[in-house]
Amino acid sequence: MLKVHVGNKPLGEQPEEASTFEVDPRKEGWFIDGKAFDGDIATLGNNHFHIIWKNKSYNIEVLDRNPADKTTHLLINGQHYHTTAKDDLDLLLEKMGMQNNSSQKINHVKAPMPGLIQSIAVAEGDSIAKGDNLLVLVAMKMENVIKSSGSGVIKTLKVMPGQIVEKNQVLLEFH
Structure with a gap:
């Protein structure tokens, strides 16, 4: 539907x-x-x-x-x-209050679920656009590509490949 x-x-x-x-x-x-x-x-x-x-x-x-x-x-x-x-x-997702509102300024990206950081596609200082791949989070044997919901410049990476993260843990921050 x-x-x-x-x-x-x-x-x-x-x-x-x-x-x-x-x-x-x-x-x-x-x-x-x-x-x-x-x-x-x-x-x-x-x-x-x-x-x-x-x-x-x-x-x-x-x-x-x-x-x-x-x-x-x-x-x-x-x-x-x-x-x-x-x-x-x-x-x-909208019913759960997790809709993607691109009009809001994005300050950081949080883990949508607990899992393992498999790879990171960006580095600090990189300019990214909405829809760009940021990292791959493995959860329940599935690879989940986390994409940017807005544009900006990566300020800080808070995780590294191989690290286990919890739901809502900050993965990276924007300027």
Whole structure:
């Protein structure tokens, strides 16, 4: 299940018209807000579609898609729309108060779970951008790549490879 937010202005600006709905792909087909999608979709070309739904025609072109941020820029009947999507994991993290809010200044990165630091991909003084790999934390025999949730400069590394860390332990600090 995905929760999709659609607005007609770029992210960060307050949309004039915005809506949020749930999209659920199931074995039986696609469901939107719990109701079966009964429209017709035709592919017109690469990233270009025509949809007839609820007796209305939509000419849709995907202008830009960022899978990492789960954002899409669409042109629908000549109008620009910007979408954000949240999957089940995003919704669970948000419910637990662990959502990633990129508007906040990042001062440090904490361990999301107890584990072993396998490797570190950055050094003190490195400039990093949102989404850059910082380190690999092994927990329950799984390698978890910890990525930056914002941009900045690494001030201090608080851990080293081979070190065992506890949940919420500070791993590194930013300037």
